[in-house]
Structure formats: C-alpha cells, structure tokens
Amino acid sequence: MSTAVSDAVPPTDPTELALPRQRGYWGTVGYRLRYDYVTLFFGTLLLLIILAAVFAPLLAPFDPYQESIIRRLKPPGYQDRYWLGTDELGRDVLSRLLYGGRITLTMGIMPVVVATLIGGTLGLIAGFAGGPLNMAIMRVMDVFYAFPSVLLAVAISGAMGGGAINGMIALSLVFIPPLCRVAETATTQVRNLDFVDAARATGAPLRKVLWHHVLGNVLGPVLIYASSLISVAIILASGLSFLGLGVKPPDPDWGLMLNALRQSIYVSPLVAAMPGIAILLTSVSMNLVSDGLRAAMDVRS
Amino acid sequence: MFGYVIRRLLAAIPIALGVSMVCFALVYLAPGDPIQTLLPPDADAETVERLKRLYGLDRPIVIQYAEWLYRVATGDFGRSIANGRPVIEEIQRSLGNTVLLAFLSVLVAFSIAFILGTIAGRKSGTWIDRAVTGVAVLGVSIPNYWLAIVLVIIFSVELMLLPSSGTAGDTFDPTSWEHIQYLILPVITLSMIPVGIIARTTRSAVSEVMNQEFVVTLRANGLPEWRVLKHAIKNALPPVLAVMGLQFGTLMGGSILVETVFAWPGSGYLLSKAILTRDVPVLQGTILVLAMIFVVTNLAVDLFQSTLDPRIRRG
Numbered sequence: 001m002s003t004a005v006s007d008a009v010p011p012t013d014p015t016e017l018a019l020p021r022q023r024g025y026w027g028t029v030g031y032r033l034r035y036d037y038v039t040l041f042f043g044t045l046l047l048l049i050i051l052a053a054v055f056a057p058l059l060a061p062f063d064p065y066q067e068s069i070i071r072r073l074k075p076p077g078y079q080d081r082y083w084l085g086t087d088e089l090g091r092d093v094l095s096r097l098l099y100g101g102r103i104t105l106t107m108g109i110m111p112v113v114v115a116t117l118i119g120g121t122l123g124l125i126a127g128f129a130g131g132p133l134n135m136a137i138m139r140v141m142d143v144f145y146a147f148p149s150v151l152l153a154v155a156i157s158g159a160m161g162g163g164a165i166n167g168m169i170a171l172s173l174v175f176i177p178p179l180c181r182v183a184e185t186a187t188t189q190v191r192n193l194d195f196v197d198a199a200r201a202t203g204a205p206l207r208k209v210l211w212h213h214v215l216g217n218v219l220g221p222v223l224i225y226a227s228s229l230i231s232v233a234i235i236l237a238s239g240l241s242f243l244g245l246g247v248k249p250p251d252p253d254w255g256l257m258l259n260a261l262r263q264s265i266y267v268s269p270l271v272a273a274m275p276g277i278a279i280l281l282t283s284v285s286m287n288l289v290s291d292g293l294r295a296a297m298d299v300r301s
Numbered sequence: 302m303f304g305y306v307i308r309r310l311l312a313a314i315p316i317a318l319g320v321s322m323v324c325f326a327l328v329y330l331a332p333g334d335p336i337q338t339l340l341p342p343d344a345d346a347e348t349v350e351r352l353k354r355l356y357g358l359d360r361p362i363v364i365q366y367a368e369w370l371y372r373v374a375t376g377d378f379g380r381s382i383a384n385g386r387p388v389i390e391e392i393q394r395s396l397g398n399t400v401l402l403a404f405l406s407v408l409v410a411f412s413i414a415f416i417l418g419t420i421a422g423r424k425s426g427t428w429i430d431r432a433v434t435g436v437a438v439l440g441v442s443i444p445n446y447w448l449a450i451v452l453v454i455i456f457s458v459e460l461m462l463l464p465s466s467g468t469a470g471d472t473f474d475p476t477s478w479e480h481i482q483y484l485i486l487p488v489i490t491l492s493m494i495p496v497g498i499i500a501r502t503t504r505s506a507v508s509e510v511m512n513q514e515f516v517v518t519l520r521a522n523g524l525p526e527w528r529v530l531k532h533a534i535k536n537a538l539p540p541v542l543a544v545m546g547l548q549f550g551t552l553m554g555g556s557i558l559v560e561t562v563f564a565w566p567g568s569g570y571l572l573s574k575a576i577l578t579r580d581v582p583v584l585q586g587t588i589l590v591l592a593m594i595f596v597v598t599n600l601a602v603d604l605f606q607s608t609l610d611p612r613i614r615r616g
Contacts, residue, residue, distance in 0.1 A: 143319030146596045148554030155323075155588045158576045159330040235444045239558050242446050243573055255446075262450055262562070269454040276447025284442040291438070 032296040039292025046285040049278075053101030060095035064252050067091055073268040085271040087257065088264050089250075093271055097278050100252035104279070107164060107246060107253070108234030111171035116226045119176040123183025124218060128191055128210065138184060141177040149174050153236050157245045164253075167246040171236055175229055182225045186218040224294050231286035238279050254279050302611075306604060313600050320596060321373070324589040325366050328581055378586035383578045388586040391571060396590070399560070399567030401473060403552035405488045410495035411545050417496075418503025418541075419534065425508040433500060440497025449490045449562040456486060466564040487563045491556055495548040502544045506537035539609045543602050550598030554591040 023031060033039060052059060061081065068090035071078065076085040076093075084093040126137040144152065156170035157163075190196060191214065199209050238255025240246035247253035249260070254275040261272040353359045372379075378388035421433035457465035469480045510516065510533040519529045557569035564570060568587050575583035 139315065140319070142316055143323060146316050146320050146599070147323075147592050148551045148595055150557060151554035151588060151591055151595075154557055154572065154576070155327055155584070156330065158572075158584055159327040159581070161331060161579070162576075231442060235442075238444060239446060242558060243561065243576060245576060258447060258450065265450065265454050265458055269458055273447070273451055273454065276444060276450065279444045279447060280442065283444070284439065287438055287442050 029296045033292065036292050036296065039289055039296075042285040042288040043292070045281065046289055049101060049282055049285065050105065052098055053105050056095075056098040056102055060092075060098045062092035062095040064091060064095040064099040065250055073264055073271065075268065076270060084274055085268065087271065088260055093257075093274055096252035096257060097254070097275065100254050100257060100275070101278070103164070103247055103251060104234060104238055104241075104254045105282070107168060107171075107237035107241075108230055108282075111168050111175055111237070112226050112229050112233050114168075114172040115175035115179050115229075116222065118172070119179030120183045120218075120222050122176070123180040123185075123222075124187050124210070124214065126180070127184040127187025127218075128214060130188070130191070134184070137180070141180050144173070144177040145181075149232070150236065150239065153240060154243065154245065157240055162240075162245040162248070164247045164251075167237060167240045170240070171233055174236070175233065178229070179222060179226060183218055183222050186221045187214060190214050190217045220297060224290065224297060227293060228287065228290040231283040231290070234279060234283055234286070238275075302608070305607060309600060309603060313596060317593065317596055320592045321370060321589065322366065324585055324592065325369055327585050327588065331581060373586075373589065378589075379582040381575075381580055381583050383575070383580045383583070388582050391583060392568060392587055392590050395566055395568045395571045398468075398473070398565060399553060399556055399569060402484070402487055402491060402556060402560070402565060402567055403549055405484065406491035406552055407495055407545055407549045409488055410492035410499055410548070411541075413492070414496045414499035415503050415541065418500040419507050419530070419537075421500070421504040422507025422509075422537070423511060423530070423533075425504070425511075430504070433504065437497040437500045437504075440493050440495075440500070443493055445490050445493055446558040446562055448493060449486070449559050452486045452490060453562070466562070468566055483563075483565075487559055487565050490559050490563075491552055495545070495552070498548060499541060499544055503537065503541050506540050507533055510536045539606055542609075543606045546598060546602035546605065550595040550602075553594050553598070 061083075068086075070090070071082070071086050072090045073088060074082055074086045074090075076083060078085055082092050082094070084097065087093055087096065122137055122141075126134040147155070153167075153170045153174050156173055157167045160166040160170065196209060196213050199213050200206075204212075237246060238253065238258070241253045241255030242259045244259070247256050249256060257275040258272075258279075261268070261275065265272045350359075358365070376389055378392070380387055381391060417433045417436065421430040424430050453465045456463045463482055463485055465486075468483050469477070474480045513536075516529060516533060519532060520526075553568075555569075556565075556567065557572050559565070560567045560569035561573040568591060572584065572587045572591075574580075575587065
C-alpha cells in the first residue's frame, strides 16, 4: 500500500526545481561548519585526543603502572623510548597520559551526560507544568546556584570521602541546576507558542506534544549548553583529583599526575607541566568546538 | 527603590536557609555514622547510645538542624577535629587572606580585561577582536592550578625572582616588598578566568552600545572619537561592574586549588587541609561561610545594578 502511494508521487518536487540550492537547517549548519576552520581544526584535535584515549592500550609504548627506581624523573626523550620522560616512580609519562585520558575524559563527560538527563528532564517538567511545580523545582535549583561551582564540587565530594565515583556524583549535582535552568527557559518559551496550543487543541496526547513539539525545540539549546560544560567539567574533575578527592593513586589521571609531579618541579619542570598541557588542549578544543557549534546552529545569524 | 531592596532581601532569606540546609546535610553525606569518627571501632553499643544522646543525635533531624542553625547563627561552628581549636577562629584567621587575594585578582583582571574588551568591542569583526576573543577563550580554558605550577616553574625555579609559596607573616603589610612578593603569582593566576569573562562581557557591551543610534548622532554632531567612546563606556560599564562583582564572589569560594598550590593561608587552603585530615567541622563551617559570602555578593551586585539601571529589576 505504502509503495503504491509513493509511486503515485512525482519523483521530482516542483519547489525543488525552482530553488535548486535551497538548504535545510542541518544543511546550513554543515555548510557553515565546513568553512569554519578554527572549529574544524580544534574538532580534529579533540577527535584525536578522544581516539588516543580510546586506543590507549594499542598506542601506549609501556605499561602505565610499571615502576622503576632507576629511571625516576627522566627528561623527555630519555633513551629514545620515553618520549615524554618518566614520573616520580619511574613510570612512562606518555603511557600514563594516554591511559589517563580514559579516566579524565570519563570523569569530565559522564557528569555532564547525567546532569543533562536529570537537569534537562527537571527543566522540561518545570517549564511545561508551570505554576507551583515550577516554583518548587526552580527554587531548589536556586539554592544550589548559590554555591560557586568549585566550592560545591569540593563540598560534596569532600563530605562523601573522595573517590572517582563520588567525584562524578558531585560534579553531576553541580551541573544539574544550570542545565535545568536552560531547559526550563527554553520550554517556557516554546510552551506558549501557538503550534503547541494547536497540537493540544487537536487532542494530541501530552506525551506526543512533549516528544514532537517541545523536545525538538528544547534539545538544541540544552545540548549546546551541555557541550560548553564539558570543558569546565574536565577542569573541575582534574581539580578534584588534584586535591586528592577524585581518582586515587596509582590510577593515571591528569589532575592526579599533575599533583604528584608538582613535588618534582625543581628536578624535572618540563615533565611536571605535561599533564596540564593535556588538560589545557582538551578544554580549549572543547570550548572552541562548542562555540563553533553554537554559532553554526544559530539560525538568526 | 526602597520596596525593591526589601523584596530582594526577603527573597534572599529562603536561599540562605537552603544553603545552610545543604551545609548541614554535608555531615550526613560522609560515609558511616558521625559517632564512629569520635569513638574507637570496638566501642560497645551502650557507649555509642550515650554519646548519641550527648550530641543530640538521637533526636529528630529537624530539631538537630534547628539547634545547629541556632549555634551557627550565634557564631559557634564547633571545634576542629584536627587541632581542637574553635572552627570560627580558624575561619576568621584565614578569611582576610582570601579576601585580599580575590579583591586584588578581580581588580587586576578588570584593568586588563576592560581595555582589551573595549578595543575588541570598538573594532568588532577585525583581527584585533578575534585576538582578544582568543585570549578570553584561553583565560577560561586554562586549568588555573596548572597555570600556578607553570608560573612557579618560570618565576621561582628558573628565574628565582619570586617565592614559590607561603607568606611573609600573619599580618599583611602593603608597604613591604617582603609581603607583596608572595601575592604576585597567586594574583596573576587567579585573575586569568575573570580576565576571560570580563573581556567577553566588555566586548559585547561596548559593541552593542557602539551600534546604537545615539552614537551615530554623536558622531554626526562632530564629536571627537574619544568623547564618543566616553559615552559608550559609560553605558557599557554597569553590566561589566556586575560581572566583576560576581567574579569576586566566585573567586572567594573558588580559590581553593590556587591557594593549595601556593600554600596561601586563606580559607581555600584551610578547606584543602580539612579535606586531607577529614576534619568535617572545619569543612562544613568554611563552606557555609564562603557560600554565604557568595549569596551576599550576588545580592549586593543585584541591588547595585538596579540602582544604576532600574530597567533590569527582577519581578
């Protein structure tokens, strides 16, 4: 039956013939991104960092946990095999950075994903329901907004006793309020538009109105905002490990490595700066990619 | 205006109460019973019960919160587990150092960022604008605890110009180089994020004002460019000052990592030591005070801004 219907439709749409170069929304976004060289460059860099972390077991020249008393704190290029030198326990810094990427990126990305799901849902509910439910949800969020983000992350993970899981829980809690607020603002705007009223008036079930009409318009701003938070999350997660609240030794984490190598700045300053460069490259790339996406997806410009 | 001030103050009360509840709850987030941290692991059930009664832990949680709130409001934050001293004294001793650090950092950041942002905003779209935007992105992307270490490597280890950490003494003397030299690296480090944020705000505020019709009118009337700019800056200043105020509050609570690297004896370093020794009363008290400072700064910024520009008053 369906094939019969599609056969009946003429193969070429007349409007398409009249305007051959008309692009859809995603076509425009893609077209803009293709000529945004800054975003392309840092997007590639980010992709390489992620791939390096994913394929760490294949790429790492040494076991990241293999200690050695005789080759502690060697400079980059030592024996032509330890390209980035060795740390305070004689472990290969390059291998630890590659493996550390897995932990640090997970610690940074997971909380944002969790917070997007929870905060986004809460914001959607608050925005769509309005009234007292909105009040209740948003006032609770205001309380968490009243903490500087670093302080809240430190407070929660510090009270819970540290550890990678507790660190991720703390960071998720830090990011839920801002994401909830973005989702709530977007939902409130969409809810009062005519097409939502029209859908409801024609008897569409609430579930379908939310799914087709509201979510489609809320998801964009929420995801763009979430992508800008990943950079903050990576810096904060490494910061927690740096304070001894995140990943525990001997696991390689960029923040933890930075703190351990901090004691060796007089002996091996170049190696001590390495983990921070990894954090910096990741967060700069993430920020610029997020800015690029935001600009490309902004339909008004 | 007076009515608005009262409304904002009243709106801040539930927030402050909420913040105190979160701080109160921190103790219950800690793994295990709070009693167990005070007693040896082999203490018998009767001793545990007696101690629970003594500390009021057997009573309903609402009563416990009310009592805790009353004590905190009267300045009793309990005693440090690590050294037995009253928590309030520890906080009082360190808070001034953090205020000094945060204030100077925001001031330095403002001086740099306002100039950068104004130039970028006037020439929006040019390479100067893109360069300033690049600096701003870098400012917010740099992990400041790493920048702190890099600055120590450059200025303390290699050049041996500045001390790597600590202070010259308990009371700060602004006339003595001996004291000032310890501040330079922490202030540069902490000003990095505010430079990025303030430069961005200034840029958009200035470029927005420059595109307004009154600027065209001023130019059409033959006003020299620097006087046009004076008008533009006057209009762009309120949002920038507001961001500056908010950044001060953020730095007060967010300087923990930088203070740790520089062993700067402020509230952030106190917090970091409390984490290492699992000193929950100090942790709880410091976080409460810093969060309250953040709430008060935000409120002050809001009131200040609405005095300058009544249009932005909130419901």
